[in-house]
Amino acid sequence: MGIENEASSSAPLLPLHPSSKSDHLSSPSKTLANVFIAIVGAGVLGLPYTFMRTGWAAGVIILLAISALTFHCMLLLVRTRRSLDVKIVSFGDLGAAVWGPAGRLSVDIMIVLSQAGFCVGYLIFISNTLAHLYPLQTPVSSVLFAPKAIYIWAMLPFQLGLNSIKTLTLLAPLSIFADVVDLGAMGVVLGQDVSIVLTNPPPVRAFGSPSVLLYGIGVAVYAFEGIGMVIPLEAEARDKSKFGGTLGLSMFCIALIYGSFGVLGYLAFGDETRDIITTNFGSGWLTLVVQLGLCINLFFTMPVMMNPVFEVAERWFCNKNYCWWLRCGLVLVVCMGAMLVPNFTDFLSLVGSSVCVVLGFVLPAAFHLKVLGGELGWGGIAADIAVVLIGTVLAASGTWSSLMEIFYSVQV
Numbered sequence: 001m002g003i004e005n006e007a008s009s010s011a012p013l014l015p016l017h018p019s020s021k022s023d024h025l026s027s028p029s030k031t032l033a034n035v036f037i038a039i040v041g042a043g044v045l046g047l048p049y050t051f052m053r054t055g056w057a058a059g060v061i062i063l064l065a066i067s068a069l070t071f072h073c074m075l076l077l078v079r080t081r082r083s084l085d086v087k088i089v090s091f092g093d094l095g096a097a098v099w100g101p102a103g104r105l106s107v108d109i110m111i112v113l114s115q116a117g118f119c120v121g122y123l124i125f126i127s128n129t130l131a132h133l134y135p136l137q138t139p140v141s142s143v144l145f146a147p148k149a150i151y152i153w154a155m156l157p158f159q160l161g162l163n164s165i166k167t168l169t170l171l172a173p174l175s176i177f178a179d180v181v182d183l184g185a186m187g188v189v190l191g192q193d194v195s196i197v198l199t200n201p202p203p204v205r206a207f208g209s210p211s212v213l214l215y216g217i218g219v220a221v222y223a224f225e226g227i228g229m230v231i232p233l234e235a236e237a238r239d240k241s242k243f244g245g246t247l248g249l250s251m252f253c254i255a256l257i258y259g260s261f262g263v264l265g266y267l268a269f270g271d272e273t274r275d276i277i278t279t280n281f282g283s284g285w286l287t288l289v290v291q292l293g294l295c296i297n298l299f300f301t302m303p304v305m306m307n308p309v310f311e312v313a314e315r316w317f318c319n320k321n322y323c324w325w326l327r328c329g330l331v332l333v334v335c336m337g338a339m340l341v342p343n344f345t346d347f348l349s350l351v352g353s354s355v356c357v358v359l360g361f362v363l364p365a366a367f368h369l370k371v372l373g374g375e376l377g378w379g380g381i382a383a384d385i386a387v388v389l390i391g392t393v394l395a396a397s398g399t400w401s402s403l404m405e406i407f408y409s410v411q412v
Contacts, residue, residue, distance in 0.1 A: 028246045031237050035250035038233075039226035040182060040257070041118075042125055042298055045189075045277050046219055046345035047258055048265025052273040054216040056263045057206035062213070063262070066220040067255040071248055073364040073387065074230045078243065080368045081231055089235060091228050098367045108312045110359040111228065115308045116334055117351035122298040122305070123338035124347055125276060127151040129291050132279045149339040155299065156335055162303040163310070163331050166322055181297040185278065185290045186261060192281055193264035202270030214401040215349050217394060222352030223258060224251075227360045275345040306331065346405045353398025361391035 051059035080098070081088050088094050092111070095103030127148040136147040143149060230247075237243045265277045274280050278294065281287040309330055314323050341347045365387035373381060 027238055028242050031233055031243065031246045032250045032253075034233055034236075035226070035229070035247060036254060038229040039224060039250075039254055042122065042182070042294065043219070043223040043225075043348055044182075044186065044258060044261055045125070045294075046275060046348050047223065047262035048269070048273050048277045049275045049345045050216050050219040050349075051262040051266040052269075052271060053208055053212045055205045055207040056266050058208060058213065059216055059262050059266075060259050062216045062220050063223075063255055063259050066217065066224055067251050067258075069387070070221075070224045070227070070360055071251045073361050074227060074247060074251075075244055076364045076368040076384075077227065077230050078234050080364075080371050081234070083371055088231065090231060094231060094367060095363070098370050103367075106363065107359075108316075110355050110363070112309050112312050113355040114225065114351065114359055115305050116330070116337075117347075117355060118305050119302050119309075119334045120337045120341065121344065121347055121351065122302050123152055123155070123335060124148075124341055124344045126155070126295045126298055127338065128276060128344055129279065129295055132276075133288070133291060144339055146339070148342075152335050152339055156332070158299075159302060159331055159335070160328050162300070163306055163327050164324055165303065181293045185294050186257070188286060188290050189277055189281075190261060190264060192287075193268040196268040197264065201267060202272070204267055204270050214353065214394070214398045215405060218349030218351075218353030218357075218398045218402055219345060220352065221356045221360060221394075222348045224254070225352070225356045225360060227364065275343050306334070341406055343406070346402065350399065350402035350406060353402050354395055357391050357395040357398065362388050362395070365391070 047059070047063075054062065077091070077094065081094055084094075084097050086097050088097055092104050092107045095105075095107040097103070099106070130151045131147040136150055138145050138147060138150060234240065234243050237246070265280075266273055269277075269280050272280065278287065278291050306327075310327050313326055313330060314320055317323070317326060365384045369376075369381065369384040369388070373384070376384070
């Protein structure tokens with residue numbers, strides 16, 4: 001989930017350089033860092049709550065399984081791209097090369113829904129955190145004027161201004177700030193978790209109810225979402241033969257960090273673990289700085305993440321021309337969506353279970369089967385079909401399960 005040059009399903013997430021200029025291409029260490037930057041985001045803060053729901057052992061198993069499947073599907077995309085004798089610099093280009101306009105449209109729709117979903121999650125995180133730190137009393141019981149909604153309304157004019165910027169070049173340095181804040185927040189949370197676990201650990205369980213496994217899968221898929229960066233990063237790699245190993249090492253390290261963060265967060269607070277783990281801590285200055293830093297980070301990251309949505313929408317409705325009113329309308333829709341969803345991690349599960357499963361599992365396997373099906377043995381064909389079927393079932397059942405969780409939270 002990093003900074004895009006002109007991010008969309010039809011433009012690379014990172015700027016590409018001619019292959020002849022090998023000094024501009026990425027070394028394995030730079031590729032590893034870019035994968036980390038592209039995947040690790042605010043979703044990690046919802047993992048302890050997820051582990052509280054699923055149980056710590058079940059949560060770890062789900063994380064490892066989703067990490068392995070995500071890595072497998074990323075490699076499918078790379079193999080599919082390498083087998084096509086056309087210029088492909090993005091996921092959308094690959095969709096167009098495999099399925100024509102329908103393929104690009106499929107990727108476009110998933111990109112729009114996933115990116116908008118990330119931004120809704122950002123606003124939920126910011127507004128819930130601010131409402132926790134600075135509670136408000138509102139005389140109206142409407143969800144549109146709840147304390148959380150008041151903070152979103154207050155952010156709306158500023159987001160309209162930021163999202164009306166035609167180029168995001170000036171916002172690009174904020175990606176470095178975002179990564180530093182994320183790492184700092186994770187370090188502070190892990191330190192406090194360890195302190196609590198060593199002094200006063202609460203009772204925990206290894207496995208929760210089977211009914212919440214789909215919930216855990218949805219959050220894990222969201223946390224590992226980054227399929228759109230694979231093709232640009234592989235094109236940028238100096239040594240293509242090492243890209244698969246570098247990608248695998250990156251995914252292993254991220255899974256290790258995620259697992260440690262989720263387990264320690266749950267072990268520290270047990271059944272009192274909240275949907276945003278930072279709200280479990282007291283009111284010390286360090287905790288306050290971390291929470292406000294994360295809010296500022298996500299506030300300025302939102303225009304970057306909305307850029308793919310604008311690019312696709314303006315291509316659909318405005319013949320690729322800049323359209324201020326369309327951008328404002330989309331930002332308003334995202335803000336309204338954030339007001340209607342009460343729980344941060346519940347929404348992560350919904351986005352992960354729906355669009356991220358299709359984008360990360362179903363489409364890569366379907367593209368691979370379409371292009372290389374004639375060269376695969378029965379085992380390879382069966383594996384691709386299995387991924388498509390599993391992804392489709394997870395998307396349908398997980399989306400339904402997550403929607404029920406959200407509706408239940410709203411009623412309560």
